[in-house]
Amino acid sequence: MRIVTGGILHETHTFSNDIPGVEDFMRASGGRGEEVRSFAGTNTSIGGVLDECNARGIELVPTLVTGTIATGMATRDTFESLLGEMLAGMRKALPVDGVILTLHGAMVAEGYPDAEAEITRRVRELVGPNTPLAITLDLHANIGQEMVDLADIVVGYDTYPHVDANERAREAVGLLARTINREISPVLARAQPPMLPVPQGMNTSKYPMAALFQHAFELEASGAALSITIAGGFPYADTPSAGFCVVVVADNDPDQATAIAAELAHMAWERRDEFLVKNVAIRDAVSEAIAHPERPVVLVDVGDNIGGGTPGDSTFLLRELLDQAAQNATIFIADHEAVLEAFSVGIGGTLDTHVGGKTDSLHGEPVPVRGTVRLLSDGRWTHDGPEMAGLPVDMGLTAVVRVDGVNLVLTSRKIAPGDLQQLKSVGIDPSQQNIIVVKAAVRWRGGYAPITRHSIDVDTPGLGSVDLTSFSFRHLRRPIYPLDPDTEWHG
Ligand SMILES: [Zn+2]
Structure with a gap:
């Protein structure tokens, strides 16, 4: 055959x-x-x-x-x-x-x-x-x-x-x-x-x-x-x-x-x-995560669900983590420009720049950060699974910068979270974090389930927003639920 x-x-x-x-x-x-x-x-x-x-x-x-x-x-x-x-x-x-x-x-x-x-x-x-x-x-x-x-x-x-x-x-x-x-x-x-x-x-x-x-x-x-x-x-x-x-x-x-x-x-x-789903407001989500007795708490940045086609550079949660002085929190931001700046100051140097929010106007403004470059990497690792086990990944040049209590991981390319190897490959022990932001909807759970003590789906704006009324559909068949709440169907 x-x-x-x-x-x-x-x-x-x-x-x-x-x-x-x-x-x-x-x-x-x-x-x-x-x-x-x-x-x-x-x-x-x-x-x-x-x-x-x-x-x-x-x-x-x-x-x-x-x-x-x-x-x-x-x-x-x-x-x-x-x-x-x-x-x-x-x-x-x-x-x-x-x-x-x-x-x-x-x-x-x-x-x-x-x-x-x-x-x-x-x-x-x-x-x-x-x-x-x-x-x-x-x-x-x-x-x-x-x-x-x-x-x-x-x-x-x-x-x-x-x-x-x-x-x-x-x-x-x-x-x-x-x-x-x-x-x-x-x-x-x-x-x-x-x-x-x-x-x-x-x-x-x-x-x-x-x-x-x-x-x-x-x-x-x-x-x-x-x-x-x-x-x-x-x-x-x-x-x-x-x-x-x-x-x-x-x-x-x-x-x-x-x-x-x-x-x-x-x-x-x-x-x-x-x-139908309902998510938690950004400010409430971050304060709930900080106050939660067990760790790590995973904050799910649903509006920037990379696996669903978003840019991976949303800054709403980074800004809120810094504003509320979260400690030992990890967040990834795809920002090639900022990575190159981190490489030019080198490990131990101080990065003083603006990160994220550069792809479009839907995912927050660039956020001013000043922190110490902790690690520089080629951004390559291999999926541990369960999803895509065995498949190699290339995040491009990657830098870890410590900004106040936040481990800011800057990658050249966006990579959908779902595998703990993504954190381990840049020297971050996921189980030791207080807060981990995942730019995802559901996929992250595959790899993160064993270490997650609590998770909060956050109502962040963006291309992954669960509020479908924020998109102007032109070709979709109508009526359709829930965009048209009174839709009837008898099949
Ligand atoms: Zn899928």
């Missing part, structure tokens, strides 16, 4: 003006052809594809696998260049028995409001209508009908934080192999209630997502469905298909697939209020 694989992964924040180029896609987590094999054993989708093909003795031809952290929209040229390269690799690999694409599901490119639909359409065109095609997706996928119509198998992550990327890809390869062997005939159904939840409401270890997945797992275990994808969606992509969605893969029974998709979509709709 011979399978070809490729992937372009991006969660696109269409309100962000941070435009990624081809080099950003390739640097963050990319590989071409045989290079892709270095992802074997990592807790990523492509890692799972490689591992399962190895285990089953399937000949796998890797083409282009690429992805970058959530940012603004890629240009048409960037998208065409990546997709063109992937398709050229696939063309060379023909004939194949099957295809597996590792996608995110919430990618928007210039001219392509549903980039995954376009990728799938071109791959389908290349391999023809009868070659089984499987797709893996992130839990934050915005799933449109066109991609579902073109695919044979869709498998999304069942977890947020995403700790099952490898496992879900192995599941998808298993279903693909059984399809190629004619053991199963997968059919797909999709149901999308008019709901636009925020990432913070999608933690799969909490209600309502935990209840939905529990039911989905029962249905899978009973044999009623081969696989069920429950995607919370990504609300910051202003497209018609943004929002919550269910996709069901059933064996040769379209009615059953449709019925199960509808049942789960209704279950989510009934619980739509449970997806």
Whole structure:
């Protein structure tokens, strides 16, 4: 059996003006052809594809696998260049028995409001209508009908934080192999209630997502469905298909697939209020953290949720920590300019400058700081996990500066927090901090859970704001809950 694989992964924040180029896609987590094999054993989708093909003795031809952290929209040229390269690799690999694409599901490119639909359409065109095609997706996928119509198998992550990327890809390869062997005939159904939840409401270890997945797992275990994808969606992509969605893969029974998709979509709709979140005001959050008897306390800077496409240089919490004289608090700010200044004064020197708030006007003003440079680093480390275990990271040149009671970590590139190795790599023992700021929504919990004694979700403004009324949507389907509170749906 011979399978070809490729992937372009991006969660696109269409309100962000941070435009990624081809080099950003390739640097963050990319590989071409045989290079892709270095992802074997990592807790990523492509890692799972490689591992399962190895285990089953399937000949796998890797083409282009690429992805970058959530940012603004890629240009048409960037998208065409990546997709063109992937398709050229696939063309060379023909004939194949099957295809597996590792996608995110919430990618928007210039001219392509549903980039995954376009990728799938071109791959389908290349391999023809009868070659089984499987797709893996992130839990934050915005799933449109066109991609579902073109695919044979869709498998999304069942977890947020995403700790099952490898496992879900192995599941998808298993279903693909059984399809190629004619053991199963997968059919797909999709149901999308008019709901636009925020990432913070999608933690799969909490209600309502935990209840939905529990039911989905029962249905899978009973044999009623081969696989069920429950995607919370990504609300910051202003497209018609943004929002919550269910996709069901059933064996040769379209009615059953449709019925199960509808049942789960209704279950989510009934619980739509449970997806709403309320966060703590900045000043109250910092004073609560300072007063809390146990440590560390994690302050979650939801408005600057880097994993969701924000700049990572929000200063609201830094300013408040300094104003309230917090002691032994750690905060990361992405600010390449300030890093270079720290390198020029050197370890032990005094840095006197303004940091953060430089990318746009939504994440606070630059904050004046004066402190001692404690450490300078190349910013490289490797994920310990659970998410992305084994995957190397490059934060760019990095400096730790002690400003009053605050350990200010200045990085050249923003990196979504979720792995304690990020702190340890710059000499910070996370368990010994009083306060740690994470610029995140939910993903941070994957790595931080063992050391966190208390956490506070902070109502910071920014591109990650949970107040969706602060964004001017133009392409989203309406009415949609909670933007339109009186939305009705009878499916
Ligand atoms: Zn995600």
